[in-house]
Amino acid sequence: MSGAARSARPLRAASAGNGVLLILIALLIALTLGMAQLEPLFRALFPDLGNPLYARDSFLNLMLAHIGLVLVSSLISVTIGIAAGLFVTRPVGREFEPMVSSLAAIGQTFPPAAVLAIAVPLAGFGFTPTIIALSLYGLLPVIQNTIAGLGTVPQTTLEAARGNGMSRWQILRRVELPLAMRVIIAGIRVSVIINIGTATIGSTVGAKSLGTPLIAGLVGNNLAYVIQGALLVGLLAIVTDLLFERLERRYAFGV
Amino acid sequence: MIELQGLTKTYAGKNVVEDVSMTLETGEFGVLIGPSGCGKSTTLKMINRLVPLSGGRIILNGDDVTELPAEQLRRRIGYAIQSTGLFPHWSVARNIATVPQLLKWPKSRIDDRVDELMAMFHLDPAEFRHKYPHQLSGGQAQRVGVARALAADPEVLLMDEPFGAVDPITREALQAEMRRVHRQTGKTIVFVTHDMDEALQLATRIALLNGGRLVQYDRPIEMMVKPADDFVREFFGQADLGLKLLSRRWVHQYQRPPSLAHHATLPGLDHCWRLDDAGRPIVLEGARLDDQHRHTDVRAEWIATPEMSMKEALSRMVWYRVMVLPVVDGTGKLIGEVGMQGIMGIESDGGLHAGEPAS
Numbered sequence: 001m002s003g004a005a006r007s008a009r010p011l012r013a014a015s016a017g018n019g020v021l022l023i024l025i026a027l028l029i030a031l032t033l034g035m036a037q038l039e040p041l042f043r044a045l046f047p048d049l050g051n052p053l054y055a056r057d058s059f060l061n062l063m064l065a066h067i068g069l070v071l072v073s074s075l076i077s078v079t080i081g082i083a084a085g086l087f088v089t090r091p092v093g094r095e096f097e098p099m100v101s102s103l104a105a106i107g108q109t110f111p112p113a114a115v116l117a118i119a120v121p122l123a124g125f126g127f128t129p130t131i132i133a134l135s136l137y138g139l140l141p142v143i144q145n146t147i148a149g150l151g152t153v154p155q156t157t158l159e160a161a162r163g164n165g166m167s168r169w170q171i172l173r174r175v176e177l178p179l180a181m182r183v184i185i186a187g188i189r190v191s192v193i194i195n196i197g198t199a200t201i202g203s204t205v206g207a208k209s210l211g212t213p214l215i216a217g218l219v220g221n222n223l224a225y226v227i228q229g230a231l232l233v234g235l236l237a238i239v240t241d242l243l244f245e246r247l248e249r250r251y252a253f254g255v
Numbered sequence: 256m257i258e259l260q261g262l263t264k265t266y267a268g269k270n271v272v273e274d275v276s277m278t279l280e281t282g283e284f285g286v287l288i289g290p291s292g293c294g295k296s297t298t299l300k301m302i303n304r305l306v307p308l309s310g311g312r313i314i315l316n317g318d319d320v321t322e323l324p325a326e327q328l329r330r331r332i333g334y335a336i337q338s339t340g341l342f343p344h345w346s347v348a349r350n351i352a353t354v355p356q357l358l359k360w361p362k363s364r365i366d367d368r369v370d371e372l373m374a375m376f377h378l379d380p381a382e383f384r385h386k387y388p389h390q391l392s393g394g395q396a397q398r399v400g401v402a403r404a405l406a407a408d409p410e411v412l413l414m415d416e417p418f419g420a421v422d423p424i425t426r427e428a429l430q431a432e433m434r435r436v437h438r439q440t441g442k443t444i445v446f447v448t449h450d451m452d453e454a455l456q457l458a459t460r461i462a463l464l465n466g467g468r469l470v471q472y473d474r475p476i477e478m479m480v481k482p483a484d485d486f487v488r489e490f491f492g493q494a495d496l497g498l499k500l501l502s503r504r505w506v507h508q509y510q511r512p513p514s515l516a517h518h519a520t521l522p523g524l525d526h527c528w529r530l531d532d533a534g535r536p537i538v539l540e541g542a543r544l545d546d547q548h549r550h551t552d553v554r555a556e557w558i559a560t561p562e563m564s565m566k567e568a569l570s571r572m573v574w575y576r577v578m579v580l581p582v583v584d585g586t587g588k589l590i591g592e593v594g595m596q597g598i599m600g601i602e603s604d605g606g607l608h609a610g611e612p613a614s
Contacts, residue, residue: 160340163305163413164353164403165329178344253344253387 021242028235035059035228042224052224054213063232065208069127069199073134074192081139081191082184085146086172100143108140112198116205130202130209137198138191145187149180182251189244196237200229210236256281256316257302257411257443263310264297264467272297273467274311279411279460281316282441286454289464289490298464299415299447303332316410330354333404333412333442337419339396341388347373347399348384354407372402375436394425398432405440414446418453430456431562451491455502456564463487475503498566501598506568507561509598510582510591517541526579528553534588536581542594543577551577558583559593568593 031038035053042052081104087093088100112133119129153176161171177184200211210233217225257279264272272294279285287295300306302313304325312321320328333354341350348369349356355365373380376398388396397417404412418426430453437444437457448454454461455475462472463486471483479496482488491499517527517540526542536553543549557571559580568580572595579594 154340156336156338156340157342159305160334160336160342160400163303163329163334163336163340165326165357166353167326170357175342251344253389 017242017245021239021246024235024239024242028232028239031232031235032059032063042228046224049222049224051222054216054225054228056216057208057212059210059228059232062208062210062212062229063236066196066199066210066233066236069130069134069202069207069209070192070195073131073195073199074138074188076131076135077138077142077191077195078188080135081142081187082146085143085150085184089147089150097147101147104140104143107136110136112137112201113204116201120205125206127202127207129205130199130207134195134198134202138195141187141190141194142184143187145183145190146180149183149187150176152183153179178251179253182248185244185248185251189241189248192244193237193241196233196240200233257445258314259298259302259311260314261311262298262301262308262313264294264301264306265309270309271467272301275464275467275469276311277462277469277472279443279445281443283459284437284444284446284457285460285462286458287445287447287462287464288449288451288454289470291449293464294467295447295449295462295464296415299413299445302411302413302445303329303334330358330407331410333407333409335400335404335412335414335417337416339388339400339417341396341400341403343388346385346387347378347391348380350388350399351403351406353403354409358407360407368406372405375439376402376432378402392425393421394429397421397425397429401433401436405436405442410443412442412444414444416447416449419448419450426453433457434562451499452502455499463490476500498569501569502564502566504565505561506559506563506565506582506593509565509568509593510561511593511597513581513589513592528581528589528592530589533586535583536589539577539579539581542579553581560584561590565593565598569595569598 036055039053042049046052084100084104088097115133115136116129119132123129123132157175157179158171161175166174199207199209200214202209203211203215210229212229213225214229214233217223217227217229259275259277262272262275263270271292275294275298277285287298289295297306301308301311308321312319314320315328315331320331342353345353348366351369351372352365355368360368369384370380373383378395378398383391383395383399388399391399401414401417404414418429421429434457436442446454446457458475460472461475461478463470463478465486471478471487473481478487479491479499482491513528513536514526515528515530517525527540528536529538529540531537536558539551539553541549543551554575557575557577557580559568559571559582561582561584571580572578578596579592581589582591582593584590
């Protein structure tokens with residue numbers, strides 16, 4: 001079954017991208033584990049700096065902490081976002097749709113730095129305020145795309161599902177969610193990518209992340225630190241984006 | 256058997272369907288027809304409660320199903336709609352298996368049933384089982400849609416303009432297939448259309464609705480020859496009633512033994528078939544308006560089958576300018592012929608004779 005299914009989908013783009021993806025993943029792992037090996041390079045590039053390699057923590061630790069921040073905050077945004085999107089597309093919650101949409105939009109227009117500033121007095125320094133800021137910031141794309149994705153399911157398909165005797169729950173699980181999944185995943189993709197970038201500012205309130213060398217570099221006027229942090233954040237974002245692209249494609253049904 | 260008793264639907268204080276009562280015996284093919292907005296589709300959707308009833312009752316094989324949970328009711332009633340409503344993320348096999356899966360049939364029984372239905376609709380399981388709806392032609396998708404509706408062997412099959420979105424040639428093929436499937440399964444069918452030709456092709460009972468009310472419910476021929484009022488008369492159209500009658504006549508009713516030798520009885524009508532070794536007609540000698548001695552190669556385009564409507568047979572005679580068509584069985588063997596003069600030969604049940612006043 002899966003063979004026939006796969007042959008129906010555009011394979012060319014996928015196979016062309018596979019090599020690139022593998023190279024980028026290898027590069028990401030190599031740089032995370034072996035940044036120290038590049039010390040001579042950074043020394044050559046920045047001869048004026050006494051300390052051209054960030055060494056207060058290992059890049060592996062920073063990477064894992066960064067991924068942890070993004071994972072936890074994205075899980076929260078996705079859970080709340082999909083739940084809210086589902087709620088406002090059901091008959092009981094339909095009237096709340098404008099309210100939920102604008103709340104999510106407000107969440108996104110708030111600069112994350114401002115959210116951090118508000119969250120710190122409430123939740124202290126470190127992990128928690130960062131998670132609050134990131135979760136709020138990542139909510140909008142998930143909610144919007146959940147609503148949009150469920151809206152793309154054709155009326156005739158829904159009528160057929162009802163007419164064939166599916167219950168509301170069965171229609172949601174077997175028909176609406178699978179058909180909306182591609183658009184929902186696209187929303188999660190945007191949300192996660194935004195959070196990978198935004199998580200760096202968590203370091204300003206003491207959350208460990210790849211933003212730590214970045215901030216340290218900015219404060220201490222050390223461009224090499226900035227490059228080392230930014231390189232890893234950028235690579236992580238690109239790799240994650242490519243992985244999501246693949247995931248999305250699995251849910252393309254004849255489109 | 257399905258009985259509708261006083262079915263009523265009210266939207267915003269206005270009755271869009273008003274007191275529709277009709278009984279469809281088991282095995283009948285009932286067609287709901289009428290102008291747009293007459294309530295035919297609403298009536299159909301009340302039968303499986305996609306549209307909630309404002310009033311009235313539905314009796315399915317003796318059970319009052321009006322109070323039954325809607326999902327349970329719908330699993331006893333097949334449902335096929337325009338543009339198929341197939342689930343785009345499911346294979347053909349899984350689409351067909353929708354209701355059996357909801358009813359939790361064992362897997363082997365579902366597989367057998369899917370194969371059986373695909374065979375009934377001439378879809379080769381090896382080729383189509385794993386295809387997805389977007390890989391099907393309109394006609395194939397519509398067949399899958401009907402197969403899905405029949406999957407759990409429902410007591411009644413509802414069809415809401417199922418062939419409305421396909422091209423005319425495919426539609427004719429699907430109609431012929433629907434007639435055959437109806438004959439094979441003996442299903443009770445309720446079918447909505449706005450196309451009178453389609454209704455006449457398929458129906459054993461026609462219900463004509465207008466403004467939410469049932470105007471006349473009768474056998475197709477009765478409706479043509481004994482219209483209840485001017486609306487019915489107008490709806491059926493007067494000018495081509497004769498042709499419409501022919502669309503309810505089948506070649507096997509007019510078929511006679513084939514002429515295999517010349518006998519010059521009637522000028523212009525003398526003809527003779529030449530067959531190949533397998534008994535298939537290959538050449539027609541005579542029976543051409545333009546040249547009565549001409550030999551004509553028999554072409555597939557003007558071969559008739561016993562199940563073909565006489566309207567179609569007549570159309571082929573006119574178009575290909577032959578006075579007589581060969582009638583062949585499933586293997587292509589000549590089993591009879593049907594001719595121009597034969598069209599007038601049968602006493603139509605209820606048809607008028609020349610000179611009789613039209614009621």
